[in-house]
Amino acid sequence: MIYSVKLPVENSFSTAHMLTTRLASRSLPTKGLCHACRRSQRSLAPLRSLSTAGPSGLRRRWPYPLGLSIALLPGVFWFLSSPKSELSPQLYSTQKISSTTSISPSHKLISIPIPPQAQHLFSTPYKTDGSRADPDEVVVQHMMIGAPQIQIERPYTPINDPQNGEVQMIVKRVKGGEVGRLVHSLQEGQDVEVRGPIPTFSIRPSDYDRIVMVSTGTGVSPFLQLLSRLPESRPKCHLVHLQPAPGKEDWIVASGLLRRAQDDLGEDLIIHRPPASLITAESMKSAIGENPERAMVLICLPPHLMRPLCGGLTRTLEQGPLTGVLSDVGLSADQVWKLE
Numbered sequence: 346m347i348y349s350v351k352l353p354v355e356n357s358f359s360t361a362h363m364l365t366t367r368l369a370s371r372s373l374p375t376k377g378l379c380h381a382c383r384r385s386q387r388s389l390a391p392l393r394s395l396s397t398a399g400p401s402g403l404r405r406r407w408p409y410p411l412g413l414s415i416a417l418l419p420g421v422f423w424f425l426s427s428p429k430s431e432l433s434p435q436l437y438s439t440q441k442i443s444s445t446t447s448i449s450p451s452h453k454l455i456s457i458p459i460p461p462q463a464q465h466l467f468s469t470p471y472k473t474d475g476s477r478a479d480p481d482e483v484v485v486q487h488m489m490i491g492a493p494q495i496q497i498e499r500p501y502t503p504i505n506d507p508q509n510g511e512v513q514m515i516v517k518r519v520k521g522g523e524v525g526r527l528v529h530s531l532q533e534g535q536d537v538e539v540r541g542p543i544p545t546f547s548i549r550p551s552d553y554d555r556i557v558m559v560s561t562g563t564g565v566s567p568f569l570q571l572l573s574r575l576p577e578s579r580p581k582c583h584l585v586h587l588q589p590a591p592g593k594e595d596w597i598v599a600s601g602l603l604r605r606a607q608d609d610l611g612e613d614l615i616i617h618r619p620p621a622s623l624i625t626a627e628s629m630k631s632a633i634g635e636n637p638e639r640a641m642v643l644i645c646l647p648p649h650l651m652r653p654l655c656g657g658l659t660r661t662l663e664q665g666p667l668t669g670v671l672s673d674v675g676l677s678a679d680q681v682w683k684l685e
């Protein structure tokens with residue numbers, strides 16, 4: 346079985362904060378309040394009866410709003426100045442980049458250590474429906490990187506198993522891209538604002554004989570993470586990672602990431618590198634194998650490549666109907682999962 350719920354990509358810190366607080370109260374066991382809200386609740390409680398006794402012994406009441414503001418000041422100052430290092434899906438924290446590697450002029454690999462107290466967020470992860478994953482389920486997760494100066498955030502997917510103690514992410518710099526530009530300017534030892542992990546999708550590998558993954562560009566990231574998290578007893582995996590369009594850089598070769606995955610999984614992983622034009626019914630049939638009812642196909646492609654293969658996501662990022670090549674080869678909608 347595979348599960349996912351589409352989280353909107355929030356474009357503002359404040360909206361993100363409100364939204365994730367709402368999402369958290371619905372799906373994550375935070376008892377409905379994020380840390381910031383709990384803090385402000387704590388500091389509000391004693392203010393209700395704020396008053397002083399004047400020299401005459403008469404009780405003089407401070408004007409309520411003034412008293413409230415004065416009493417809140419130390420709390421606000423403490424909240425703003427205290428370093429927020431606790432990694433959390435709901436709130437931003439400041440983490441140090443432990444290493445950066447330039448893979449190509451547009452692709453940078455960054456590593457961020459996971460604080461030990463946050464390790465459980467990766468080792469006993471939540472799924473998109475808010476429940477905890479069973480031990481035999483794999484949850485692929487992503488992180489949000491924020492640019493506080495311009496109040497935007499973008500999701501990035503670790504390419505490794507974060508249970509190793511760090512998240513490694515490939516960040517592509519696109520023309521005019523804000524967060525990509527910010528991340529490409531960062532060096533080892535510098536701070537970055539992150540929140541996460543956030544579940545992208547989950548899968549129970551033992552439900553399948555074969556997992557087929559189709560990607561291009563940085564769309565390979567969720568699949569590299571999935572491959573790194575599969576148990577020893579795993580289905581056969583086919584990664585169909587399209588060649589870049591003519592004239593575009595094939596950065597994945599320079600990164601060595603496919604070689605690493607191949608070394609780790611050996612015969613359990615077959616990697617194809619066809620051009621986009623060769624994603625045909627025949628090539629998909631051969632990737633799916635002789636037992637199609639025990640196959641799961643995961644797709645992470647831009648819309649113009651996803652549509653002919655399996656139909657696009659809907660405007661609200663729901664899965665939408667299965668059409669195209671994968672429908673023609675006889676797969677059912679619950680055997681295909683489209684990733685944004």
Ligand SMILES: Cc1cc2nc3c(=O)[nH]c(=O)nc-3n(C[C@H](O)[C@H](O)[C@H](O)COP(=O)(O)OP(=O)(O)OC[C@H]3O[C@@H](n4cnc5c(N)ncnc54)[C@H](O)[C@@H]3O)c2cc1C
Pocket residue numbers: 354487499500501502503514515516517518519520521522523524525526545563566685
């Ligand atoms: C769940 C999820 C996981 C993701 N994981 C990764 C990841 O691991 N690595 C990664 O690099 N990205 C990943 N992305 C995409 C990423 O979140 C950003 O959308 C992307 O990095 C652009 O952000 P930006 O702020 O730099 O550019 P923006 O300021 O958002 O965009 C600037 C311009 O570039 C265009 N643009 C955006 N993305 C691309 C693109 N890929 N190619 C060409 N033009 C583009 C936009 O339409 C816009 O016109 C993921 C997205 C999702 C939804």
